Amino acid sequence: MATPLLEIRNATKIYGGGFLQRGNRIVALQNFSMTIPGQPAVITTVAGESGSGKTTLANAILGFISLTSGQILYKGQDISTLKGRDATMYRREVQAIFQDPYEVYNPFYRVKHIYDMVISHLNLGYTKEQARELIEQSLRVVGLRGEEVLEKYPHQLSGGQRQRVMVARAYMMNPKLIVADEPVSAVDASLRAMILDVMLKLRDELGVSFIYITHDLSTAYQIGDNIFVLYQGSIAECGRTVDVIERPHHPYVQMLIASVPVPDPKVKWGTLLEGVADETMRYKVESGCRFYPRCPHRMDRCLEAMPPLYPVGDHGQQAACYLFEK
Amino acid sequence: MSTQGTLYPANTDRNGREVVLDVRNLRIHYETPKGDVIAVNGISFQVYKGEIVGLVGESGCGKTTAAMGILQLVPSPGRILGGEILINGRSWLGLSEKELRERRWRELALIPQGAMNSLNPVMRVREQIADAIVTHEGYQPKDQLKKRILDLFALVGLPPRVYDLYPHELSGGMKQRACIAMAIALNPPLIIADEPTSALDVVVQRVVAQTLLDVKERLGVSMIMIGHDMGLQAQMVDRIIVMYAGNIVEVTPVEPAFYNPLHPYTQLLISSIPSIKERKPLKITSGLTHDLRNPPPGCSFQFRCPHVMDICKRVPPAMIEREPDHWVACYLYGKEEKED
Numbered sequence: 001m002a003t004p005l006l007e008i009r010n011a012t013k014i015y016g017g018g019f020l021q022r023g024n025r026i027v028a029l030q031n032f033s034m035t036i037p038g039q040p041a042v043i044t045t046v047a048g049e050s051g052s053g054k055t056t057l058a059n060a061i062l063g064f065i066s067l068t069s070g071q072i073l074y075k076g077q078d079i080s081t082l083k084g085r086d087a088t089m090y091r092r093e094v095q096a097i098f099q100d101p102y103e104v105y106n107p108f109y110r111v112k113h114i115y116d117m118v119i120s121h122l123n124l125g126y127t128k129e130q131a132r133e134l135i136e137q138s139l140r141v142v143g144l145r146g147e148e149v150l151e152k153y154p155h156q157l158s159g160g161q162r163q164r165v166m167v168a169r170a171y172m173m174n175p176k177l178i179v180a181d182e183p184v185s186a187v188d189a190s191l192r193a194m195i196l197d198v199m200l201k202l203r204d205e206l207g208v209s210f211i212y213i214t215h216d217l218s219t220a221y222q223i224g225d226n227i228f229v230l231y232q233g234s235i236a237e238c239g240r241t242v243d244v245i246e247r248p249h250h251p252y253v254q255m256l257i258a259s260v261p262v263p264d265p266k267v268k269w270g271t272l273l274e275g276v277a278d279e280t281m282r283y284k285v286e287s288g289c290r291f292y293p294r295c296p297h298r299m300d301r302c303l304e305a306m307p308p309l310y311p312v313g314d315h316g317q318q319a320a321c322y323l324f325e326k
Numbered sequence: 327m328s329t330q331g332t333l334y335p336a337n338t339d340r341n342g343r344e345v346v347l348d349v350r351n352l353r354i355h356y357e358t359p360k361g362d363v364i365a366v367n368g369i370s371f372q373v374y375k376g377e378i379v380g381l382v383g384e385s386g387c388g389k390t391t392a393a394m395g396i397l398q399l400v401p402s403p404g405r406i407l408g409g410e411i412l413i414n415g416r417s418w419l420g421l422s423e424k425e426l427r428e429r430r431w432r433e434l435a436l437i438p439q440g441a442m443n444s445l446n447p448v449m450r451v452r453e454q455i456a457d458a459i460v461t462h463e464g465y466q467p468k469d470q471l472k473k474r475i476l477d478l479f480a481l482v483g484l485p486p487r488v489y490d491l492y493p494h495e496l497s498g499g500m501k502q503r504a505c506i507a508m509a510i511a512l513n514p515p516l517i518i519a520d521e522p523t524s525a526l527d528v529v530v531q532r533v534v535a536q537t538l539l540d541v542k543e544r545l546g547v548s549m550i551m552i553g554h555d556m557g558l559q560a561q562m563v564d565r566i567i568v569m570y571a572g573n574i575v576e577v578t579p580v581e582p583a584f585y586n587p588l589h590p591y592t593q594l595l596i597s598s599i600p601s602i603k604e605r606k607p608l609k610i611t612s613g614l615t616h617d618l619r620n621p622p623p624g625c626s627f628q629f630r631c632p633h634v635m636d637i638c639k640r641v642p643p644a645m646i647e648r649e650p651d652h653w654v655a656c657y658l659y660g661k662e663e664k665e666d
Contacts, residue, residue: 049527050498159385188384188554189598193608200608215527218557218600222608245602259532261557263599265580269532269561 003076005176005209006036006061006094011070013056028056030234030306032070036177041207043199045220045241048230049256054213057230058181061211062096092122095170099182102162105154112150114169122173138172139165142198160191167198171208178202181213196223217260221245229253232290235309239317249312250319252291289321297323337415344375345415346515346548347396352409354388354395361619365391365404367572367626373516378542378549380563380580382556382595386618388572389552390439393518396550397436398426414515432462435509437502437519439552444505445493451504452489458511478507481544482537499530503537510541520552535562556599560584565651568592571618571626574645577653588654590631625656633658 013029032053036044046054059065061072063079072079074090082090098104105114115135136146142164149157149165157165163183170178180199184192200223202208214220220227224241229250237250248254261269288303289295295302301322309318310325337345354366365388373379381389394400396411398418411418413433421429438444446454455475460466466474476486482503493501502522509517522538523531539562542549551563559566559580566583568576568591576589587593598609616622616629625631625638635657643655644662655664 049529189556189595192600193598197608216600217528218602221602222600222605242605255529257602259528260602261528261532261535261555261561262603263557263560263584263596263601265560265584269536 002038004035004073005038005075006034006211007071007073007076008032008034008057008061009071009073011057011060011072012068013053013060013065014068027233029053029060029067032057032228032230032233032235034228034238036209036211038075039207041203041209042225043203043210043212043223045212045214045224045227046230047214047217047220047227049215051232052230053233054215054230055181056233058096058179058211058213061179062094063090088122092173093176095173095175095178097163097166097170097178097180097183099185102154102159104166105162107154109153110150111152111154111157111165114165115150115172118169118173134172135168138168141171141201142168143194144168159187160194163187163191163195164198167195171202171206175208177209177211179211179213182215183212184219185214185216192219199223217245217257229256234290234306235318235320236291237312237317237319238309239313240315243313243315243317247313247317249317249324250291250321251295251297251323253319255294297321337412339372339374345372346375346413347373347550348410348412348415349392349396350410350412352392352395352411353407354391354400355405355407357403357405358619363618364572364621365618366395367621368409369569369572369574371567371574371577373548373550375515375548376542376546377564378539378551378562380559380566381550381552381569382554382559382566383569384554387569389569390520392569393436393520393550393552397430397434397518428462431458431514432512433514433516435512435514435517437505437509437517437522439520439524445501447493450490450492451496455504455508455511458508462512474511475507478511481510481541482507483533483540497530498526499534502526502530502534506534506537506541510545510547513545514547516548516550518550518552521554522551523558524553524555531558538562556584556595568595571616571621573626573642573655575627575655577645577651579651582649582652588648588652588659589627589656590633590658591627594630637661 011029011032015026015028034044036042046057048054060067066080074094077086079090119131135150139146144161144164149161154162184195187195196219199210203210212220212224220241226239227241227244228238229236229244231252237244237248237253244253245257248257287305289307292298292302299322307320307322309320312319312324337348339345350370351368352366353368355362356365369392381393383389391400391404395406400406406419409419452475455478456471459471459474476489479486479488484500484503484507488496488500488504496504519538523534526534535558541547553559563580565577565579567574568589570591576592583592584596587596622628622639624640625642628634628638631638637657642664643657644664645653645655646660646662647653648659
């Protein structure tokens with residue numbers, strides 16, 4: 001088998017502990033494993049509510065934080081050991097798009113500054129003309145023209161333009177993988193479609209893989225190939241996006257999907273599931289399944305140890321729940 | 327105690343419905359060195375008793391500014407330049423700050439955007455709710471106040487132990503429900519909820535949304551719900567007001583909004599909702615909203631409209647009632663021009 005593009009092995013990140021291990025330790029990510037194949041390019045969704053560890057995962061992949069244990073391998077090499085030219089290559093091939101397209105700009109510089117910066121840092125173009133051509137070409141991919149945006153200041157662009165400029169910047173580096181952390185939560189419905197469409201185009205025409213981090217299962221369903229649903233730091237269910245969303249097995253994922261408001265006034269929410277209303281029960285479960293306090297099917301053994309991933313359904317769908325132990 | 331509600335009989339519209347809020351020609355500008363940004367361009371609408379009205383539109387379309395205008399809390403450099411706001415038939419514009427403070431919360435409460443962060447972190451939840459009650463109604467015996475607050479908690483589904491807790495000890499959904507409890511503490515006829523569930527995950531969002539619906543049923547309160555999540559709007563509201571670039575383009579009961587949207591912008595809004603039920607190709611649109619400092623003559627949607635005609639570029643269209651209760655401002659449905 002060919003080397004996968006990105007492989008995450010048992011990634012665990014624990015925050016806190018503090019001096020001499022006093023204070024609260026928060027397990028942000030626990031035993032997370034995931035593989036992104038080298039070919040063909042795929043969009044892998046990581047979904048979960050706030051506090052589920054999805055941004056921790058993104059930060060670990062981008063190298064902003066180091067893992068407490070576990071490994072992240074890029075083309076077979078541990079990213080924490082990358083040095084020199086390899087590290088530069090990794091930073092070039094793995095790009096990021098963030099949620100708020102305003103915060104990433106320095107308001108004092110014109111938009112073109114963010115392009116000039118990466119071009120000089122990564123030696124992408126040698127002459128001014130080459131550089132300009134490269135910028136124009138990547139802006140065309142997202143439906144913008146250079147004269148529209150480059151000489152403006154960030155506050156003069158609309159939210160959608162700002163986000164598209166960031167996508168173009170990520171594209172310019174000719175990346176293999178883009179980590180998109182909630183790229184469309186801050187833009188409007190009409191622009192959301194446009195940005196998601198650019199993601200699909202990059203995947204299909206240029207072979208760029210995506211890790212699409214979101215809390216919005218509807219958009220994940222529209223564009224994602226595979227999905228990992230996190231609950232408080234560990235995987236609840238994973239598999240092909242279509243399988244997981246159409247036939248969820250884990251009680252949490254079932255509850256999550258049933259709660260997505262349907263944009264149809266004639267299809268109303270059903271009554272609340274047993275156990276949902278009592279969110280006050282969200283105390284900490286030290287070992288065992290973290291969904292225990294809210295789960296309608298909880299059993300005594302769920303408290304003993306964290307359930308491993310059991311296969312459910314076809315196509316490699318897996319759910320971490322003792323209900324599916326064979 | 328006040329008897330204002332009975333002194334001023336409520337207004338009714340031509341169908342005999344009781345009008346709680348009547349906004350007429352409200353205009354709000356933000357002053358900038360390069361000219362005024364027209365955030366709310368003379369909008370008019372009504373809210374009837376016991377209904378939830380959704381106020382939707384993309385960010386920057388003026389929906390939050392309009393709501394803040396109704397509360398008269400438009401942040402500087404925003405200014406209300408004209409119009410009329412009537413709550414239960416009584417005017418709200420031109421009141422002194424003292425009168426406003428007395429009537430805000432009693433007649434019109436707000437559940438702010440990101441309400442969970444609007445609680446005071448160094449005050450217990452009970453003190454904050456008691457504060458609102460005592461400020462408006464004067465001193466009351468402690469046990470009476472406590473009973474009242476616990477009743478409010480029961481109404482929004484909070485356990486009694488929340489009484490002594492600080493905001494940071496509550497989960498996001500519970501903080502949000504504490505804010506709802508505070509909003510209904512004085513039994514106002516109208517509540518404005520600005521994206522009341524936007525920072526919550528979907529399961530908790532559903533619990534909070536159902537709390538709001540439950541409160542509305544039991545108290546018969548009217549609500550304006552601002553938001554851009556069309557799924558949530560479909561689940562909660564009775565009527566929808568669609569805003570685009572400071573103008574109201576369509577006002578409609580909720581079912582026609584989804585099944586028979588008339589205005590091209592509403593059609594775009596509805597067709598671009600991502601669905602979790604079926605996988606469909608993404609709908610892409612082009613065109614940009616005009617600069618709000620310098621609106622074009624004619625319809626505000628002309629640059630993005632697929633059906634744009636000559637007349638759209640000259641004179642803005644008037645609202646016409648296409649179906650009973652279903653209003654739209656578009657020349658596709660009639661040639662009436664907006665009078666100024």
